[in-house]
Amino acid sequence: MASTATESDQKKKPRPTYTPGPYSAKLTPEDHRELLLQLYLARYFDVRLIKEKKRGRLRGTLYSSHNQEAIIVGSLFGLKPEDWISPIHRDMPAFFMKDLRSGWRNPDRMGMTVQEVCAQVWGRATSPGRARDNWSHIGSKAKHIIHSTSMLAGTIPAACGVVYADRMNGGDAVCLTFNGEGSTAQGVFHEAINFAAVHKLPVVTVIENNQWAYGTPAELEYSLEDFARRADGYGIPGLIADGQNVFDVYDKISEAVEWARAGKGPSIVECKTFRAYGHGDHDDDRAAKYRPADEVEEGRSRDPIAVMKKLMVEFGTLKPDEAKEFMAEGKGASEVTNDDFPPQVVDYLSEGVEFAVNSPEPAAEEGGMWVFKEGH
Amino acid sequence: MAAPAVSTKKNYLTALKEAISEEMGSNPDMLCIGEDIGILGGAFGVTDGLQAKFGAERVIDAPISEAAIVGVACGMCLNGKTVMAEMQFIDFISCGFDQIVNMTATYHYRTAGEVAIPMVIRGPAGGYGGGALYHSQMNEAWFANSPGLKIVCPSTPKDAKGLLKASLRDPNPVIFYEMKELYRQRAIEEDVADGDEALVPLGQAQVRRKGESLTIVTYGNNVYHCLQAAENLDKEGFSAEVVDLRTLVPLDQNTILESVKKTNRLLVVNEAPRTCGFAGEVLARIAEEAFEHLDAPPSRITRLDTPVPWVKPLESFVLPSVEKITEAALRVCRY
Numbered sequence: 001m002a003s004t005a006t007e008s009d010q011k012k013k014p015r016p017t018y019t020p021g022p023y024s025a026k027l028t029p030e031d032h033r034e035l036l037l038q039l040y041l042a043r044y045f046d047v048r049l050i051k052e053k054k055r056g057r058l059r060g061t062l063y064s065s066h067n068q069e070a071i072i073v074g075s076l077f078g079l080k081p082e083d084w085i086s087p088i089h090r091d092m093p094a095f096f097m098k099d100l101r102s103g104w105r106n107p108d109r110m111g112m113t114v115q116e117v118c119a120q121v122w123g124r125a126t127s128p129g130r131a132r133d134n135w136s137h138i139g140s141k142a143k144h145i146i147h148s149t150s151m152l153a154g155t156i157p158a159a160c161g162v163v164y165a166d167r168m169n170g171g172d173a174v175c176l177t178f179n180g181e182g183s184t185a186q187g188v189f190h191e192a193i194n195f196a197a198v199h200k201l202p203v204v205t206v207i208e209n210n211q212w213a214y215g216t217p218a219e220l221e222y223s224l225e226d227f228a229r230r231a232d233g234y235g236i237p238g239l240i241a242d243g244q245n246v247f248d249v250y251d252k253i254s255e256a257v258e259w260a261r262a263g264k265g266p267s268i269v270e271c272k273t274f275r276a277y278g279h280g281d282h283d284d285d286r287a288a289k290y291r292p293a294d295e296v297e298e299g300r301s302r303d304p305i306a307v308m309k310k311l312m313v314e315f316g317t318l319k320p321d322e323a324k325e326f327m328a329e330g331k332g333a334s335e336v337t338n339d340d341f342p343p344q345v346v347d348y349l350s351e352g353v354e355f356a357v358n359s360p361e362p363a364a365e366e367g368g369m370w371v372f373k374e375g376h
Numbered sequence: 377m378a379a380p381a382v383s384t385k386k387n388y389l390t391a392l393k394e395a396i397s398e399e400m401g402s403n404p405d406m407l408c409i410g411e412d413i414g415i416l417g418g419a420f421g422v423t424d425g426l427q428a429k430f431g432a433e434r435v436i437d438a439p440i441s442e443a444a445i446v447g448v449a450c451g452m453c454l455n456g457k458t459v460m461a462e463m464q465f466i467d468f469i470s471c472g473f474d475q476i477v478n479m480t481a482t483y484h485y486r487t488a489g490e491v492a493i494p495m496v497i498r499g500p501a502g503g504y505g506g507g508a509l510y511h512s513q514m515n516e517a518w519f520a521n522s523p524g525l526k527i528v529c530p531s532t533p534k535d536a537k538g539l540l541k542a543s544l545r546d547p548n549p550v551i552f553y554e555m556k557e558l559y560r561q562r563a564i565e566e567d568v569a570d571g572d573e574a575l576v577p578l579g580q581a582q583v584r585r586k587g588e589s590l591t592i593v594t595y596g597n598n599v600y601h602c603l604q605a606a607e608n609l610d611k612e613g614f615s616a617e618v619v620d621l622r623t624l625v626p627l628d629q630n631t632i633l634e635s636v637k638k639t640n641r642l643l644v645v646n647e648a649p650r651t652c653g654f655a656g657e658v659l660a661r662i663a664e665e666a667f668e669h670l671d672a673p674p675s676r677i678t679r680l681d682t683p684v685p686w687v688k689p690l691e692s693f694v695l696p697s698v699e700k701i702t703e704a705a706l707r708v709c710r711y
């Protein structure tokens with residue numbers, strides 16, 4: 001395309017501010033629109049739950065993925081349905097966004113339904129884990145989602161085991177594990193990545209580097225300019241992605257996934273981003289004090305929805321007028337309204353909330369069940 | 377007793393080896409993972425020849441990473457495999473603690489039964505060999521206090537094989553304590569069956585010696601100390617019944633209760649430290665369930681609340697011995 005453009009053409013139509021990588025260059029205009037919708041969906045999940053919490057309808061802590069949605073969306077978009085993921089506390093939307101590409105309402109989709117995830121958040125018996133542990137601590141063997149726990153980095157070894165078993169069975173599934181940069185200081189992070197490297201396991205470790213681990217800045221968690229360089233010590237690739245740019249995330253993760261699927265082994269993909277609010281919603285007020293205001297302002301300045309829209313306009317897959325519709329970007333949960341989101345996003349999530357609210361709590365005696373598997 | 381010219385009797389270690397090999401042979405979805413278990417065949421040789429037979433994909437030499445060994449095994453089980461994970465010494469299990477108690481033990485519970493983890497973590501355990509602080513431990517109480525784990529500790533070759541086979545067929549995670557001092561003990565060698573005939577179900581205690589005067593509940597190495605103490609008691613006119621628990625979780629409370637209802641006296645012996653040790657749990661249960669049957673305060677002999685020291689006089693000082701058990705048993709009998 002570019003080779004046939006004349007000088008004057010190029011002046012009329014400015015070169016996009018981001019050059020698509022080999023994978024995102026192949027995305028269709030429909031893919032672009034789908035990705036944008038998914039960004040809205042992840043954002044809406046977040047702000048809707050914060051609103052529900054403020055109305056006193058929810059217990060527990062929401063670890064907001066606000067401003068980090070491009071990592072979840074861009075990572076999941078390149079996976080095959082049978083691939084595995086291992087999300088953590090900040091990736092709540094990932095549970096229902098896995099394999100969304102197969103159709104949001106496709107019953108055979110290899111991801112949880114939004115109903116199931118909402119039921120979990122509301123602590124209802126219809127949650128995949130029957131609300132035995134809270135919030136993000138769910139998973140699904142059937143949907144290839146490793147059940148998350150509180151223990152940071154604690155599921156990376158399981159990710160290794162899952163794909164080891166899959167490979168033995170002749171499969172070629174890849175597992176994406178999501179981790180905050182702070183969790184990389186855990187001993188088990190090292191043990192698992194080292195194991196994966198030794199056995200060339202198809203495990204892609206996605207680092208959501210949002211610069212903060214609760215109240216501790218990244219420079220007190222590790223001493224590298226770019227965390228991705230940690231990969232060098234394991235003899236595996238370490239990639240860096242702009243975590244605000246869904247195309248770049250998609251490119252880098254796809255590269256890592258292809259590498260893994262080809263049997264070349266694990267890799268680390270550091271996605272640079274910024275935690276827009278508190279560690280959890282309980283921490284918003286304190287975070288406003290322990291983090292310098294200018295750092296926060298700068299960190300929030302590249303909302304992934306805005307970045308995506310700007311690039312789509314440049315690529316010609318979104319009209320400038322359309323870009324001005326649904327202005328969710330840059331708005332906090334208290335400023336944003338349903339009108340700032342495409343109706344299909346609001347409807348989709350509302351079905352989940354409706355389902356959750358109308359679901360029963362588990363029976364009390366379930367608290368004593370399933371310690372052991374009986375009757376074998 | 378004269379040994380036959382060619383003995384068919386097997387030692388404890390051979391029994392374990394056979395259990396693993398037979399289960400690997402009959403279950404194509406079973407894997408083994410541990411430090412030095414493949415090329416070397418295990419620090420003590422429990423997996424000797426296993427990799428040659430089943431290949432390096434199924435018998436994995438792991439890096440020195442106990443947390444990864446357990447966690448990787450957990451992921452394999454999540455994806456349909458059965459895994460035997462070896463701890464080179466059970467003392468090192470602490471390095472994999474979180475992966476055991478928070479990840480593996482809770483899996484069935486937190487998934488409301490969606491996932492079961494058929495994993496056996498086994499390793500050489502116990503004192504009496506001068507192994508010192510980090511090669512002598514019995515840390516079963518940590519795991520007995522972590523719901524979701526079964527705990528097994530065999531004292532004979534037959535039980536070693538039968539219980540390990542049963543553990544490898546159990547859909548739940550099992551921590552399997554092997555008595556390394558018994559691995560090559562000639563005195564306890566015995567005939568051991570092959571295949572399914574060898575199976576010993578979990579959760580069943582075994583009365584090793586019948587008696588009327590008191591019940592001694594124990595497991596592992598201490599079974600033999602208790603049996604010797606029982607002979608000492610015979611000379612004093614008391615007959616001791618010795619109950620070998622074999623499985624701690626789930627506990628065969630009935631066998632203990634039946635015995636105590638008959639003898640009305642109880643001594644519990646184990647080589648783990650006293651405070652919050654498993655002996656204390658047995659005492660508590662009998663106090664709750666059979667108080668009115670007791671003619672004497674139930675008692676226990678355990679390791680002192682110390683680490684296990686190295687040289688013989690120190691080690692003997694802190695661990696249960698035939699003398700300590702005899703003395704305590706006489707006290708209970710004469711109360």
Ligand SMILES: Cc1ncc(C[n+]2csc(CCOP(=O)(O)OP(=O)(O)O)c2C)c(N)n1
Nearest residue numbers: 090150151152180181182183210212213214
């Ligand atoms: C093993 C462990 N230690 C401590 C915690 C408490 N904790 C939960 S999240 C968190 C910060 C995590 O930071 P990071 O990994 O950067 O992820 P982020 O929250 O920034 O996404 C801490 C300390 C925990 N959950 N697990």
Ligand SMILES: [Mg+2]
Nearest residue numbers: 180181212213
């Ligand atoms: Mg962080």
